[in-house]
Amino acid sequence: MPPTPLPPPTSIGFGATCLRAACYILLIAAMMEGVHYEALYLKGTRFSEYGFTELAEIIFLTVISALLLYVRHVQKALPTVTLLMFAFVFSSLIREQDHFLDRYVFDGAWQTLVTLVLVPCLTLVIMRRRRFVAEFVHYSNTFSFGLFAAGFLTTYVFSRLYGRSEMWIAIFEDDYRRTFKDAAEEVTELLGYSLILIAVIEMVLLVRRWRAQT
Template identity: 70%
Template sequence: MPHELPPGQPWPIGFAATCLRATLYILLIAALAQGAFLEALHFPEARFSERGFIELAQSGLLAIASALLLYTRQVLRQLPTVTLLMFAFIFSSLIREQDAFLDNHVFDGAWQLLVTLVVVPSLYLVIRARRRFLAEFAAYANSFSFGLFAAGVLATYVFSRLYGRSAFWEAVLEEHYARTFKDAAEEVVELFGYALILIAVIELALLARRWTLARQAS
């Protein structure tokens, strides 16, 4: 039956599968770090700008995470209210990353309007099904995916903002301060946070798939 709550215990993850996933995640993080390094080394004219590797990678990570959440909700049909709320949050972040393009090529404030069109209906649907949301959240909150998602949100939306403050880097660098240091610190930490969010969504999709297989086998 569609949109049932997941069973209490999904099929366990084997050690070999865990090692494989860990290796792939390490390679992803390493590739992002190397890309940021190459941007700083070889592309000074695009460094930390909307045209640079870091900004494009941030958008790519958010786009893939959004697509996976839609897959989990619409195809695997697991945690529909939790995944809807997560999708609204992540897709709104993707829209926010395009703020300069939207302001310059659509109209000033376009990204705020688009975010509102995504967030308001999603919140309405989640609030309307709040009992179901709380039950789904209880099933999701103790998972590895949720811990990673929370870490990604804290890294991206809290730590990167505080770590990238101009006042902090002015205090560290004193008379050698340049805005490039602030931009590098904030954008690279933000990139890492988005990577954690994507990994969390991948783990959620894999968890949902195991729930689906467990239900089909029961």
Template identity: 55%
Template structure:
């Protein structure tokens, strides 16, 4: 049975510090989007722009954190494996333009399948262990942030970025750039929440490892 999370409270000052850093990060990516639009009009909100690059960097950072949690700290291996597969698949999906252009069309779909299917099979085989680990994980702040980031990225951004919606808003002034900017910016926000979730999971995993 995996160990339960330590129950000692987090100090207000420590929580405030983390919240401040998260606020600064969100402000930084918002400002980066502004500079992208202002100074790099030729690549703004394209695959070579700040927003897309930052999405890749954020997802890659999430993968590194999860690998460290799973392989070094050895906390909740089935839960972190599923999270890693999810984030890694998202990272590959964000590279679809380059994979389609420089490798072959639909390459990203093959890579995502190779990542997700084995992970799902392993979690199903280890389902009892997964459910035991998830019982603890689901009651953490990290899980709440991850759920929020997933909803923002994969639900809200898709619905908010619908072409029909922006055609209804802008009517005869419709330009595809508006739709792309809105969708990609919200995606980056969602990915940032997922990064915060991985940071919180790392901090919690360190406490669990120390408690052993």
């Protein structure tokens, strides 16, 4: 079955925009309350593989991956764009499990799994590169893409630079503790994942509007 054709971009009503904004504000607020709870009461595991922030990242990445599969296989829209996004997000989900995979499976397990995901997905996207470019041109003009780009930059660029040990050692000098660095990096990374989640939710809503038009 061919993918759903892509009609011209559709606008979002003011009321719908306000409702979504309220929902996204509540999502961010709940996320930060969880981080606050972790800092107050989970002192033995805070900002580690067993803490709230890490668990929230895993949940966000799992939901994002499921929504991308929904867009691709159920709505049958943007098949190559969503395939590339899925490969990227699902690889991040595997990467978040590196501690457990290396400990309970074998050392280097997460690299092997990421390779098994990325290689076939990237190969298929390259083989269908003309379709990918056509889909990307259409998708790049949407609110969803802007949010996804912001989430990508926050998670994979800013959080890595913001979480450098050298910077936090320079700031705190003799008072430096690794917890400061871990909290800064993990919470910023979680914010980036939340932006990517919102972006994919917006993609789902966009695709449903496209289907309603066609």
